[in-house]
Amino acid sequence: QIGSTYAEALEALGVFGQVKLYDSIADMMRDVVLGRIRAGFGDAPIVAYQLSKNPELGVRLVDGYLPMKKGEVALAVAKENPLLLEKVNASIAKLKESGELSRIFAKYGL
Numbered sequence: 001q002i003g004s005t006y007a008e009a010l011e012a013l014g015v016f017g018q019v020k021l022y023d024s025i026a027d028m029m030r031d032v033v034l035g036r037i038r039a040g041f042g043d044a045p046i047v048a049y050q051l052s053k054n055p056e057l058g059v060r061l062v063d064g065y066l067p068m069k070k071g072e073v074a075l076a077v078a079k080e081n082p083l084l085l086e087k088v089n090a091s092i093a094k095l096k097e098s099g100e101l102s103r104i105f106a107k108y109g110l
Contacts, residue, residue: 006041007019007021010041016039020037022040025040025042025043025046025047025050026050028040028041028042029042029047029050029054029057029059032059033057033058033059044061044065044067045104047061048061075088
């Protein structure tokens, strides 16, 4: 994806003949489906979400993939919406308390 910090690392691996950057993961997945590219590389949680919403695509995540590097995940909430921020923070606290957040992070190498 354009703006990704992974492009240079992927090129250095020498696994792909060419590394093409896309405006969005949806655009990349479209080109995989259409056979324009053989494989795509994107943030696992985003790709997994896209696939869950579009299972008919016939695209799959590679089993056993290990992240090249770990990164931060953030959520943005408009300053004018403190009620939403409260709800988001309460939900995150519940996920932490139950251990679900740790399981999600571990699943995606975060």
